[in-house]
Amino acid sequence: MLRTQTSLSTWSQKIHMKWLVLLGLVAFSECIVKIPLRRVKTMRNAISGKNTLNNILKEHAYRLPQISFRGSNLTHPLRNIRDLFYVGNITIGTPPQEFQVIFDTGSSDLWVASIFCNSSSCAAHVRFRHHQSSTFRPTNKTFRITYGSGRMKGVVVHDTVRIGDLVSTDQPFGLCLKDSGFKGIPFDGILGLSYPNKTFSGAFPIFDKLKNEGAISEPVFAFYLSKDEQEGSVVMFGGVDHRYYEGELNWVPLIEAGDWIIHMDRISMKRTVIACSDGCEALVHTGTSHIEGPGRLVNNIHRLIRTRPFDSKHYVSCFATKYLPSITFIINGIKYPMTARAYIFKDSRGRCYSAFKENTVRTSRETWILGDAFLRRYFSVFDRGNDRIGLAQAV
Numbered sequence: 001m002l003r004t005q006t007s008l009s010t011w012s013q014k015i016h017m018k019w020l021v022l023l024g025l026v027a028f029s030e031c032i033v034k035i036p037l038r039r040v041k042t043m044r045n046a047i048s049g050k051n052t053l054n055n056i057l058k059e060h061a062y063r064l065p066q067i068s069f070r071g072s073n074l075t076h077p078l079r080n081i082r083d084l085f086y087v088g089n090i091t092i093g094t095p096p097q098e099f100q101v102i103f104d105t106g107s108s109d110l111w112v113a114s115i116f117c118n119s120s121s122c123a124a125h126v127r128f129r130h131h132q133s134s135t136f137r138p139t140n141k142t143f144r145i146t147y148g149s150g151r152m153k154g155v156v157v158h159d160t161v162r163i164g165d166l167v168s169t170d171q172p173f174g175l176c177l178k179d180s181g182f183k184g185i186p187f188d189g190i191l192g193l194s195y196p197n198k199t200f201s202g203a204f205p206i207f208d209k210l211k212n213e214g215a216i217s218e219p220v221f222a223f224y225l226s227k228d229e230q231e232g233s234v235v236m237f238g239g240v241d242h243r244y245y246e247g248e249l250n251w252v253p254l255i256e257a258g259d260w261i262i263h264m265d266r267i268s269m270k271r272t273v274i275a276c277s278d279g280c281e282a283l284v285h286t287g288t289s290h291i292e293g294p295g296r297l298v299n300n301i302h303r304l305i306r307t308r309p310f311d312s313k314h315y316v317s318c319f320a321t322k323y324l325p326s327i328t329f330i331i332n333g334i335k336y337p338m339t340a341r342a343y344i345f346k347d348s349r350g351r352c353y354s355a356f357k358e359n360t361v362r363t364s365r366e367t368w369i370l371g372d373a374f375l376r377r378y379f380s381v382f383d384r385g386n387d388r389i390g391l392a393q394a395v
């Protein structure tokens, strides 16, 4: 739901952007953001064997700083809403106004609603009162964002944004003035944690700004998403706390810097390949509750686990969680099994339904979205310094 849509126009924008990035500039509709030119990782391009690549990534990896105590100011609590959304508090302005946002790895913009947004969905949430903030700075830039079926437009503004003790002064972000398709959402805004060249507003992302200002020791963040419990989930910045996972972190290089997308080898059930048979792409996405894939393949999985479709969900007997086999995602040669209990959700009325869902966004290659259902089982580290993702069994 929260993934920014990869429509034809954004693809062409992407291609267009590539050329501009080469010039050291990313131009967006109404604003220009300077992005420092980064050297392409020639090593990654030159070596094709996966194992060799893995070894090299291992050798060249810096030591991840371990956050050694849970009360660290860089470990930020998230609240689990029915295993569907994980929201955390941020504040904006002086004096601070508090918002509950989704920390989303599928997008790069930060936005909240403006007090001037009068739609019923805006009015149901905390809205930013810019006139009550002494550090607020307006601009004349406007933006539009599409997330699946949600759309919004507004203006880019600047103010002090705080994530716990992390402070970004004069942080650009979006103020939503008009929206549609956001009815009933349990959060006030979204904080995008993807790469800067994915922004729709052109505003420099908060993670990049904090990174450039040296507010975090290493350019990494990580998620631990709790199961069932409202409390206990965290997003951590600048390092990882090893007490949130078991065993080693397995590193997977991104297909391309610029999106949290990795290569997946296959998806299997009882040693039979059931999807991704020729390899596919996987977006590691904290802003999606489900596991999404191409309709035909998701239907096949639903046939295998014998679901009954009703009202856009695919129901299954709750008893089935006891005997249905695991579904295994194989990434970089490593197996990431999900038990039936992990891929079957329970709704508020106690009915059970599949965590698999059709991805309605058309992509040229087979693409899966590993959302919260997967990330509850696997602790995830997003390493901007090495353009890779680390996965390990969550505690």
Ligand SMILES: *[C@@H]1O[C@H](CO)[C@@H](O)[C@H](O)[C@H]1NC(C)=O
Residues within 6 Å of the ligand: 077, 078, 079, 087, 088, 089, 098
């Ligand atoms: C966010 O703030 C509200 C009130 O200020 C508090 O009740 C809630 O527990 C906070 N959420 C998290 C995840 O800390």
Ligand SMILES: *[C@@H]1O[C@H](CO)[C@@H](O)[C@H](O)[C@H]1NC(C)=O
Residues within 6 Å of the ligand: 116, 117, 118, 177
């Ligand atoms: C929202 O409502 C206020 C008064 O209730 C009005 O002044 C303002 O112009 C409205 N904004 C929009 C965008 O309609």
Ligand SMILES: *[C@@H]1O[C@H](CO)[C@@H](O)[C@H](O)[C@H]1NC(C)=O
Residues within 6 Å of the ligand: 138, 139, 140
């Ligand atoms: C916005 O544009 C108007 C006129 O086009 C200009 O007077 C004003 O200074 C601009 N404001 C900002 C914050 O750039």
Ligand SMILES: *[C@@H]1O[C@H](CO)[C@@H](O)[C@H](O)[C@H]1NC(C)=O
Residues within 6 Å of the ligand: 073, 074, 165, 166, 167, 215, 216
């Ligand atoms: C975290 O807390 C320590 C000690 O309280 C402080 O020195 C440090 O500046 C804080 N870091 C951030 C990013 O606020």
Ligand SMILES: *[C@@H]1O[C@H](CO)[C@@H](O)[C@H](O)[C@H]1NC(C)=O
Residues within 6 Å of the ligand: 014, 017, 018, 021, 038, 195, 196, 197, 256, 257, 258
């Ligand atoms: C996005 O930015 C990264 C560097 O941060 C760059 O390597 C990548 O090529 C860019 N992607 C696109 C599509 O422009």
